[in-house]
Amino acid sequence: MPIKSRTIELSIDNRKERLVLPVNPQEIAIDTASLNQHVQLLTVGEANLLGPRGLASTSLSGFFPAQGSPFYRFADRSPQSYVSTLKRWRDACKPVRLIISDMGVNLAMAIESLQFTYREGSRDISYSIQLAEYRQLNVPTVKVAVKTKRPAVKVVSRTYTVRTGDCLWTIAKRYYGNGAKWQRIYNSNRAKIRNPNLIYTGQRLVIPA
Numbered sequence: 001m002p003i004k005s006r007t008i009e010l011s012i013d014n015r016k017e018r019l020v021l022p023v024n025p026q027e028i029a030i031d032t033a034s035l036n037q038h039v040q041l042l043t044v045g046e047a048n049l050l051g052p053r054g055l056a057s058t059s060l061s062g063f064f065p066a067q068g069s070p071f072y073r074f075a076d077r078s079p080q081s082y083v084s085t086l087k088r089w090r091d092a093c094k095p096v097r098l099i100i101s102d103m104g105v106n107l108a109m110a111i112e113s114l115q116f117t118y119r120e121g122s123r124d125i126s127y128s129i130q131l132a133e134y135r136q137l138n139v140p141t142v143k144v145a146v147k148t149k150r151p152a153v154k155v156v157s158r159t160y161t162v163r164t165g166d167c168l169w170t171i172a173k174r175y176y177g178n179g180a181k182w183q184r185i186y187n188s189n190r191a192k193i194r195n196p197n198l199i200y201t202g203q204r205l206v207i208p209a
Contacts, residue, residue, distance in 0.1 A: 007101040008060070010086075012094045019085055022075035023062045030105060032056045055133040056107060058098070066123030079125040083116050086129065090114060095134040110134040158207040162199050175207050184208055 008028075011018040035051035064079035065071035077085075089096055090111040098109045109131040117126035160171060168182035176184070186196045188206045193199060 006103070007099075009097075009099045009101075010089075011097045011099070012089055012092075015097065017085075019082065020076070021060070021062060022065055022082075023071050025060050025062050028058060028060070028100065028103070030056055030058050030103070055135070057112075057130070057132045058109075060129045060131070061127065063124045063126040066125075069124060079123065083125055083127070086111070086114055086127075095136075096131070098131060108134045108136075158209075160205050160207050162201055162203040162205060164201050166199065166201075168193075168196055168199065171205070171207070 006024060008021040008024055009018055010021075033054040035054045037049045037051055039047050039049060041047050064082040065075055066079050075082075095108045096111055097106070099106050110133075112130040112132050113128075114130075115128040117128075119126070158175075160175075162171075168185055169179040172182040172185055173179040182196070185205060185207060186193060188208045192203060192205065199205070
């Protein structure tokens with residue numbers, strides 16, 4: 001396993017607390033997807049609409065060497081201390097800064113999962129860390145002006161005296177241009193009209209605006 005061809009650092013709170021991996025993974029892959037959208041168009045067929053970059057993710061796997069291991073000279077704490085630190089960061093729900101010296105990687109990441117393996121007869125602790133990019137949401141604050149007093153709304157209503165041959169449909173057609181709106185007249189005159197199919201000559205009806 002390569003020893004220290006690069007420096008891989010994890011930190012929190014603007015690097016106030018740092019952790020450098022004593023033994024690096026054999027390989028590192030930074031996965032970044034694009035949020036493209038595939039759509040079906042009638043005249044074109046399947047089309048690919050280009051979207052923005054998605055969140056980067058990576059997996060780090062290696063081991064924390066115990067005292068007596070040839071790799072222990074690269075460690076600055078015990079294996080259990082590495083484990084405790086990572087668990088504490090995860091439980092604090094804080095983003096972790098990942099810096100990889102020779103890969104141009106400097107990303108705020110969220111710890112997605114931690115896995116630690118203890119082997120019989122060895123004091124080393126193997127680890128696997130799943131990380132996904134963290135982006136802080138900056139939601140703009142919108143100020144809404146609240147009026148304490150609302151202006152009075154003037155409701156204009158009319159009256160109509162029923163003539164021979166009238167029905168609610170014809171009256172609605174006359175005033176609204178649409179006979180299907182007869183229920184507006186009926187709802188405003190329920191005290192006078194028991195049956196919307198029966199209105200009588202001489203009745204004065206309120207015609208709402």
